[in-house]
Amino acid sequence: MTAPLLQADKLTVRFGGLTAVNNVSFSVQEGEIFTLIGPNGAGKTTTFNLISGLYRPTSGSIVFRGETISAMPPHRIAGKGIARTFQNIELFEHATVLQNLLIGRHTQRSTSLWQELLFTPATRRAELAFRAEVEKVVDFLDLQHYRDSLVAALPYGVRKVVELGRALCMQPKLLLLDEPSSGLNAEETDDMAFWIEDIRTDLGITVIMVEHDMSLVNRVSDRVLALNYGEVLATGKSSEVQSDPAVIEAYLGGVAA
């Protein structure tokens, strides 16, 4: 077995007296779709924020491709090849879809401030190269129609796709999807499932996602991790985790004695 792409080791984070994530360990293999499930407040998004560097773990560590990232600031973690989306969509509202996607290329920026102020030929070449990469994502996600639309004016379902596209523009090694299907209708969820599978198989990107829609989870995940009150309940194949007594208890309550 090769070394995992991402290894979380005994992650714990406390906010004052509240332990949001407690002693959570897991590892994600390259090419895997790994899903975090759990009731509200279980610590799923907190775990995401720990991986992407928005929170610092109180103890424990995260190793990504052999490098400890748990002490790095978020922008450096992004530079290492970890992209993410947000539960409540965090797009750049007053910019066009194209601009949003181009911001996704930021980690590849090669031009200096002076070159940009003068818009030298090198800057123009870099911009055209960025655009060519962005267009691949536009084609992949069928966003052609929305290129010049302002994000603020787009319907929710499209924004969700734009946010996914922006993350893909980073050409990440690891993609964190925070509830990719929330707020989407059945058809859009179906599209999302296809895309997530394609992201793994065609683009070769490892995916960790937080998801509540169990049919989507069953369909795409290789392995599932169930959390409750910040602690790991079970890990394994989707069907195994769902039949685990501890998981059933967390979702449905205990069996009356």
Next chain:
Amino acid sequence: MRFIFKTDYDQDIRLIKHRGAAFWYAVLGILLLAAPALLSEYFLSQLVFILIYSIVGLGLMLLAGFTGQVSIGHAAFLAVGAYTEAYLQSKGWPFAASLAAAAILSAATGVLVGLPALRTKGMYLAIATLAFGFIIEEVVVRAEGITGGNSGKQVGRIEVAGVLIDSEARFYYLTLILTVGVTLLVLNLMRSPTGRAFVAVRDSEISAQSMGIHLARYKTIAFALSAAIAGIGGAIYAHKLRFLSPEQFTFLQSIELLMMVVIGGLGFVHGAFFGAAFWVVTQQLIVLAKDYLPESIAQQSGLQPTVFGVILIAFVLFEPMGLYGRWLKVRTYLELFPFYRRGMFKRQKSYMKSERLK
């Protein structure tokens, strides 16, 4: 209605997107070049003020409109630029060198003011910049050796490449060149990664970080550039006024600058120009109107701020995208005539009214 058939990505990068725009900018360019022949000295002088305010407004637009860091201390950067220019010129520095020094020193001050921006946001940042504005005002009054303090400082004429700028027309052309130069720099920046990073910081800091944008660095760059541009504006302003005194760079001036960009259209390069033009024209109109107003109102010292205050409120309420937003609507109306529908811009959301600007 114009449909642009795009066959090349470069078409989205170009500054002038289509022939129509090229035509109108050419007309504008010719009119600006011919202005000294067309306008009387007085109106030309007002046009120079519009250009100078446009430069300073562009600087503020970069910071407040594009990066979302509201500053109500921008007159301080204007002051740093103006006094640096005045002082260095009196020491015999050539204009190019003193102008560069004014920009660099302003940029350095901008970095300093940007420091609290790394920790505070919105209203609190605005207060920090306000405090800074007062500090600079005080420094200007006290540093009599450099600034002349309250008794003021004379500023000499400019000499560029052996040409003495001794007429209003020459001064106008010099200002025009600077304005065009600064505008091009800002436009270039806004179509490059740094400009997009500014917008990202403005719209969502949390996701900007996750896109690999170093917040502290880009906020600092925004403050530095904004201040440098204001400093350039300040340097030329010093020569325009020919006499500097601390009361030209007060808190009120900072507020006026901010009002200018908000009325012009926060978040648009055009907004800086619209705002500056509106400001100067309205100021003149108020002066003219005073002749027709009853003595008791015309003699009130607060007349001008009151009028501008009311205008500002009206814009925030009814046209948050400012004059530029209004212009976009008029243009769409003309382009689509007679098919324009009411409510076409219903779904517009402006940065001005978003919750991010709290």
